[in-house]
Amino acid sequence: MTTKVDIWRAANVLVKQHGEDAAIVAAQRDDALLAEGDIEGQRVFKEIVRVIIELQRDNIGEGERIN
Helix, strand or coil: CCCHHHHHHHHHHHHHHHHHHHHHHHHHHHHHHHHHCCHHHHHHHHHHHHHHHHHCCCCCCCCCCCC
16 A cells, blocks of 8 residues: 555655656656556556646645645
8 A cells, every 4th residue: 555655755756856857757657557457556656646746836825735
């Protein structure tokens, strides 16, 4: 089972490794896992993509938390 903390850590690593392209890299992995039939892995990477987008947002509202 993958925890929320694991997903946030993985997202952070991908952002550090790939910068602006992190969401694209994660989405490509998501697609590959789906093609392989790994539905659980695909679900995890879909969530990682969501978190990467959240981490890279520029428009954080006043009093809004990122996580």
